[in-house]
Amino acid sequence: MASTYIDMETLKFLLHKVHDLESVLKNDRFEDHDKESLDMFLDSVKEFSDRELFPYFKEMDETPAHHKDGTVIVHKQVDVMMKKGGEMGLIAAPFDYEAGGLQIPFMVHTAATYIQDAANNHLPGYAGLTQGAAELIVHFANKELNDAYVPNMLSGQWGGTMCLTEPQAGSSLSDIVTKATPTDDGHYKLNGQKIFISGGDYQYVENVVHLVLARIEGAPAGTKGISLFVVPKHRIKENGDLEFNDVTTVADFQKMGQKGYCTTHLGFGDADDCKGWLVGEANQGLKYMFMMMNGARIGVGRGAAAIAMAAYQASLQYANERPQGRKLQSSGKKNPEEGQSLIIEHPDVRRMLLLQKSIAEGSISLILLASRYQDILESSKDEEEKKKAKLLLEILIPMVKTFPSEAGAQSVNTGLQVLGGYGFCEDFILQQYYRDIRIFSIYEGTTGIQSQDLLGRKVPMENGKALQLLSSEIMETIGKASNHNDLAPYAKKLGGKLKLAQEVIGSLMQYAQKGNYERYLADANLFMEFLSHITISWLWLDMATHAKVSLVSGDKTHSEEFYESKIHAMKFYFKYELTKTTSLAETLMDSETLTVKTDQEVFI
Amino acid sequence: MASTYIDMETLKFLLHKVHDLESVLKNDRFEDHDKESLDMFLDSVKEFSDRELFPYFKEMDETPAHHKDGTVIVHKQVDVMMKKGGEMGLIAAPFDYEAGGLQIPFMVHTAATYIQDAANNHLPGYAGLTQGAAELIVHFANKELNDAYVPNMLSGQWGGTMCLTEPQAGSSLSDIVTKATPTDDGHYKLNGQKIFISGGDYQYVENVVHLVLARIEGAPAGTKGISLFVVPKHRIKENGDLEFNDVTTVADFQKMGQKGYCTTHLGFGDADDCKGWLVGEANQGLKYMFMMMNGARIGVGRGAAAIAMAAYQASLQYANERPQGRKLQSSGKKNPEEGQSLIIEHPDVRRMLLLQKSIAEGSISLILLASRYQDILESSKDEEEKKKAKLLLEILIPMVKTFPSEAGAQSVNTGLQVLGGYGFCEDFILQQYYRDIRIFSIYEGTTGIQSQDLLGRKVPMENGKALQLLSSEIMETIGKASNHNDLAPYAKKLGGKLKLAQEVIGSLMQYAQKGNYERYLADANLFMEFLSHITISWLWLDMATHAKVSLVSGDKTHSEEFYESKIHAMKFYFKYELTKTTSLAETLMDSETLTVKTDQEVFI
Structure with a gap:
């Protein structure tokens, strides 16, 4: 059984260094919080998760929730999640003081829930949905309903x-x-x-x-x-x-x-x-529900990102402990007299682990970025900044929900493979992550629905303004990365992909302009994958640039190895994942139409 | 619950029309068999599978085999599989008359077991491994061991x-x-x-x-x-x-x-x-074991291909029955007054089903082709033909084992998505196929091992002779397809991919020539995927060409819709899957080395 489920150092690197929580804290809403108090909060959540969530993860799978005598019987840790979690403020934390909350930044709330999700993804949802329901009441219902329901929900009693x-x-x-x-x-x-x-x-x-x-x-x-x-x-x-x-x-x-x-x-x-x-x-019900939907979709992406991270930790631990096979000699043979290697020394295993790492860390970086925009929306007094954050959040949201779910499932699949036959056995935890993460592509709007939202609504919104803003953000990172000789080639590659994205969109728009929306959206799923790879590559280039700047400036917050490992993972993502956009663009720009229904029967 | 698990018409089309079982039957070994008797055999296997295998599929998942009092308790249908299956000759069928067999072609044995696998993949393995063990005794053990063990094994008693x-x-x-x-x-x-x-x-x-x-x-x-x-x-x-x-x-x-x-x-x-x-x-043990390994690996690929087929049938049935959503109007909106569409009418659902279809049918075509080579090896008297079949089988085997397992798992994953939330629920069968198929990438040499075999042994074997033969076969199909105007563009595309394959191999060989085998093989998994897409595209072009010839010649064995649907699926595979080779080649030819261990710690 794996003994770790999260990389707290990377989480804090992303939160503080890459996504600059401190700049968000400058807003009045968060005046009672500082880096130290929030780090302490996260450490206490980690400690709670170590003690109350992670040890029960397998047991909860083995004793499923079930219907009995008119109610549903769930594992006893659900009680702990709601009551102790409620006491710790895990449900109330992001709410206004007025509603009984602590006004912590959404970024920190996301990080805290991410830790819990990674420890045991069966539990935080009980608190999370309670929170979501309370939020709808707080935002849209009258005082009477607020007084009657919200306090008991935020405390975890209801x-x-x-x-x-x-x-x-x-x-x-x-x-x-x-x-x-x-x-x-x-x-x-x-x-x-x-x-x-x-x-x-x-x-x-x-x-x-x-x-x-x-x-x-x-x-x-x-x-x-x-x-x-x-x-x-x-x-x-x-x-x-x-x-x-x-x-x-x-x-x-x-x-x-x-x-x-x-x-x-x-x-x-x-x-x-x-x-x-x-x-x-x-x-107005659907409108209200959808005003809460961005938060809910960040939540789904976050859960999937957390499972991908936990699975990566489990695979990494196994690969570091399991001897198997030998290094290839320059003769192309192996020497059977030699002791076995640890499997982490084999290139193919390293490839699988780097895939897991780059997807897991890329995913949580995306989730934290979206949470940051959410914070700006809720706390900034600068209308221009808010408008920008809103549009960026809108275009990112379908990817925020989908990338960690789809690529995360693929990375867990890869992680299971690292364990070979043991990965398929119930004595090892990978198979549970593999089953658990599969629901995330379906929750809160399937990948198909998210893809239609991205290409059908978000790309064209305000005449392409959201997409333009995203491109500018990416260009800004490209500019910064280009200042470093060893990052410049990657910056250039990403710039090329941005141009390719324009070509793809131009090519697809022809169908929309002719009123052929079915055809325009027919390959929306592929477009989702295409734009997600570009977005995650951007976030990796950003991470690598921050790491590089820290190396150059001698910042000792993290070790040199830590910074170098981020640059390495960026290179991996560019070589193995970003390249997929070439083929995706080829398919997306292919004028052949094969999936729109015609009179021809194709399923025979 | 799905009521079908296989498309028998496509199986027979592949067996008779595409892979020309009749030409194999000309060999003396099969003189007692003809098309009609073998079709009757397959129909009886289908009938047996309908009655004894498929109805127990879900139940076997719900009542797992388990250790008790020093033995393993399995479902009662295991008894039926061994005893009735034994009586029907399902274990003995491909063996020599001398050993108590029926000397049926391996192609037909493959088709028969494929039907059983699709009906209930938990059962045929009991008979299959008994068969494999008996085969080792028949081929390599002395008469005493043969007499003592083989008869009881072939009858299913042991x-x-x-x-x-x-x-x-x-x-x-x-x-x-x-x-x-x-x-x-x-x-x-x-x-x-x-x-x-x-x-x-x-x-x-x-x-x-x-x-x-x-x-x-x-x-x-x-x-x-x-x-x-x-x-x-x-x-x-x-x-x-x-x-x-x-x-x-x-x-x-x-x-x-x-x-x-x-x-x-x-x-x-x-x-x-x-x-x-x-x-x-x-x-000599490993040598003997490996002489049987091709058969075993065909068996694994066959099992995965069968699950992919069964899952496709289940998703297709659901999509044909489930109303949900509406067609997009030319305004880009939907009309809520209109009744809901069946989900099979949505382009994205059609894309998912076509992916399932093209992978499932492409996989079984590959399996039957490998089985055909196996038949030639065992029955032909033409040494030249045998030598060629042997080399083709060698280069295909790693893909035969791997493509249906990896792409099959991906297609089942897609099939689960077709059902949305229901796909994740135990009341629907997709989640079982999803879990079952996951082992196939691990069985009998993981994907990593197969990929090393393909690039490390099979590509260089006899100075690249096997690969040259495969290229010639592909060129032959390209030539035939080019005779038809509507297939010619696809033929041309595939020809381009063959050239790309040469470039990729040339680029990789530089590392091997320098004795850097670790680097040569580091991306073997990607090469596996690359060459598999080309191979499956070849088989689809071959299927489409046979369908086209049948259409042109007015062959009424199957309906016009049936033939057209094969051409359509080929086009789909080319547009959505073969295109992936562009990106794979880009990564494979990238000279950056990121997965070979160095002093730099990358997993931090």
């Missing part, structure tokens, strides 16, 4: 969920049919079914507060007729006691991974006695 | 295994330490531990005959000192009764997938009473 998906409406939210009927008493009566509800019910909280998308009778068809409701499992009586609100737990989905994180099927109003309270205005 | 791996020696067979001590009675005494032994022990057979690699005391170090032994779990007494031979079942590995296919840890001679009988000559 859970919270987001109820979007229905059996007939997976990715297609416009087809939601859960019904909300107004009553004279100010509340609505809810009727419907919701599926795939993470953290939907469990024995350790007194109440679960569901944020439910539903359609008020007579509302317009499609996404414009969807409203948001607070629907607790137990409603609060006038005297403060709780009473059952006709929210029933129909089932708990049994899954291939994340078995300790329950995924429920809920019924609302089976006995026609389910009350819901409208959040904000009618028919 | 099982058989191959015992190679030891705890300290996974991929590195030169480090085997299991000891064989000669006795005066002609047999040896065996002492040692073997792990990862598929089908190593189970309650449904009276005996398991292990073919064990061990080192005779005083034998040379490394691979040159390894001998092969027959070591039954129960030895045969003079009166024919069985007596325990001190082969103990220490454990059954619990795995992420293929849970119904047991994987044991065996101890030999714990009580110093384990007898083994030498097969052939001393110190």
Whole structure:
């Protein structure tokens, strides 16, 4: 069993050196925090994760959450996550003081949750969804709902969920049919079914507060007729006691991974006695939900990045301990009289580990950058800076959600291979990471949906302004890297890829201009992969440049080996991953159309 | 639950039309067989698989094989697989009449086992390894051992295994330490531990005959000192009764997938009473094992190809039944008043299904081609033809084992994505295929080992003769395809890729010529992927050409839609997969060295 799950030094390097947390701290919102206090907070989260999360990771897989007697039975550490986590402020931390929070930067909240995710990805979601539900109430609901629900949610006494998906409406939210009927008493009566509800019910909280998308009778068809409701499992009586609100737990989905994180099927109003309270205005539900969506998508990317990191640590440990095979001599033969090498000495194993490392660290760098933009949006007083951060966040978000999920899964797959036959065995942890990470490409909008968002909405938004801003940021890094002789060739390569991106987009735009949107978006998935490689290469060049500057200036925060290893990983990503954009561009610019439905039957 | 697992029409198209089974049947060895009788055999295997294998597939995952009271308890269908399968001749079929076989072509044996693998990949291995073990005895052991063991193995009364791996020696067979001590009675005494032994022990057979690699005391170090032994779990007494031979079942590995296919840890001679009988000559064990290895590696590729096919069938069925979302209008919007589309109408879903189809069908085409070469080797009287088949088989084998395993896993991954959230749930079968197929990149030499074999041994073999032959075969197909206007552009593209392959090899050879074998082989994995894409594209062009010829000539064996769909899938493979070779070549020809160990610490 692996004994480590995270590289804290790299996390702090990214947080402080590369993504400059200190500059964010200058905003008034964070005046009570400084680097030292926040590092201490992260260290305490690491200590909590070492003690309460990581030791139970395998056990939670072996004792899946399950439906029993009308509720869901989960592992006892869920109780610890909610109650102790609540006490430590893990749920409340990023909220305003006013709402009971600590006003810590979102970057730090991200880093803290990343540590927890890496330790045991089955647990932080319980707190995270509670947080997300509370956030919707804080931002959009009236004072009464805030006072009634938020304090118990932030303390971890009550859970919270987001109820979007229905059996007939997976990715297609416009087809939601859960019904909300107004009553004279100010509340609505809810009727419907919701599926795939993470953290939907469990024995350790007194109440679960569901944020439910539903359609008020007579509302317009499609996404414009969807409203948001607070629907607790137990409603609060006038005297403060709780009473059952006709929210029933129909089932708990049994899954291939994340078995300790329950995924429920809920019924609302089976006995026609389910009350819901409208959040904000009618028919604005999807808008509210989507105003929270960037945070949720950063959360998904973060979880996947964390699993990729934990898997890398486990593979690295194995490769450092396992003897197998021998070095090739210059004769091309091996000498059987010689002792076996550790497998980390074999080039192919090093290639696999470097792939894991460059994807895992590249992913968390992307996540922290997005979190930084989120912080600027929430705390800066400079409208220009905020506008820029907003657009950059918008174009990055689909990649933030997708790259760690897709490339992360690929890196865990590679990490399993490092262990050979043992990687497939339950005695080793890689196979669990392999199963767990697979859901991240599906959560919160599949890769297909994210890709359509990127190419269909984000690239064209404000006449391509977001993409232009991203290009300028990349050019700025290219400029800085070019000052160093050994980085200049990589800077030049990345510059070439930016030009290639323009060509690709120009080529695709022809379809959009002709009104052929189906064709325009047909290869959106490939475009996602293409632009993600460029983005991650940018972030690696940025990391390498920071490392180089530290080396040159004699900054001793980290060792020389540490800085050099970042430069090495950048080179690896450029040679083995960024190169993939050449082929992707070739396919994207190929005018042949093979995936748009025609009269020809192709699946025979 | 999916109701289909295979496309029999495509299998027969490949067998008869593309890979021309009839021409193989002309050899004397197969004189008792004809197309009709062999098709009937395949149909009976399909019927057996429908009834006895497929219905138990999920159940076998849910009730894993496990160690209990010194043996391994497996699902009851293992008994059916061995006994009924044995009766049907599924184990004996490819053997000589003399050994009790039916002398069916290996191509047909491959097709028959492929059907079983697709129906339930947890079962055919029990018969397959018994077959492999019997084959070693038939080819290399004396008459006494043949008479004593082979008949009961071919009938499925007794099982058989191959015992190679030891705890300290996974991929590195030169480090085997299991000891064989000669006795005066002609047999040896065996002492040692073997792990990862598929089908190593189970309650449904009276005996398991292990073919064990061990080192005779005083034998040379490394691979040159390894001998092969027959070591039954129960030895045969003079009166024919069985007596325990001190082969103990220490454990059954619990795995992420293929849970119904047991994987044991065996101890030999714990009580110093384990007898083994030498097969052939001393110190020739690894040579014998490797003479059977091509067949074994075809078997692994076949299993992975079958899972990829079954997963494709399941995804296709779901996509044809599941409504979700709407078609994009020329305004770029969707109309919510419109009914939902079936997901198979969305371009991105079609892209995913076409990826599955092109990988699954390309894989089985490769497997059948290799099986055809195997048939020529075993049955042709034309020495020139045999020599050519031998070399072609040698260069293809690493790809035969690896492409279906690696690309197959990727295609199953894509297939799971087609189902969205349901793909991750145990109620749907995709997640099982996803877990099951993951072992194939590890079985019988990992992808890393296969890639070293391809670039390190097969490419340079006989001064590049095997590769030259492969190129000539590809050129021949290019020539035929060029006769058809609509195929000519693809033929030309493939020709360009052949030239690119020469450049890549030329570039890599510089390292080998300088004696820098570590660097030469450092990116062997990428070369594997590179050459595999070219090979599979060749096979797709070949399929498309056969389809085209059938269309032109009005051959009604299959429908016009069927032929057109093959041409369409070829185009898809060329546009979306063959293009990847551009980037792979770029990386392979990049002179930067990043994965060979130096003094610089890169994993920090």
